[in-house]
Amino acid sequence: MTSLRVSWLKAAEISSGRVFRKVDRWGHPGKRALCDKAVALIVKRLAAAAGLDAERYGGHSLRAGLATAAAIDLSRRA
Numbered sequence: 001m002t003s004l005r006v007s008w009l010k011a012a013e014i015s016s017g018r019v020f021r022k023v024d025r026w027g028h029p030g031k032r033a034l035c036d037k038a039v040a041l042i043v044k045r046l047a048a049a050a051g052l053d054a055e056r057y058g059g060h061s062l063r064a065g066l067a068t069a070a071a072i073d074l075s076r077r078a
Helices: 002-011 036-049 059-077
Strands: 021-023 029-033
Touching: 036 059
Parallel strands: none
Antiparallel strands: 021 029
């Protein structure tokens, strides 16, 4: 995951601020962050594409998943 994050940050020329940025139709990352509704729609679309019930997922799913993964990681380090 770290190399993917580093690759995205370099490609999008992000040194600070939001990680999720708008991308134009030619694939160029913008300077402005995605709004919360856009993130929720993307999560729902990808959940449906994965065969999941899109109604059960949204932008908060990313935060909840990150919190769970962080807690598991911390428990393994202890």
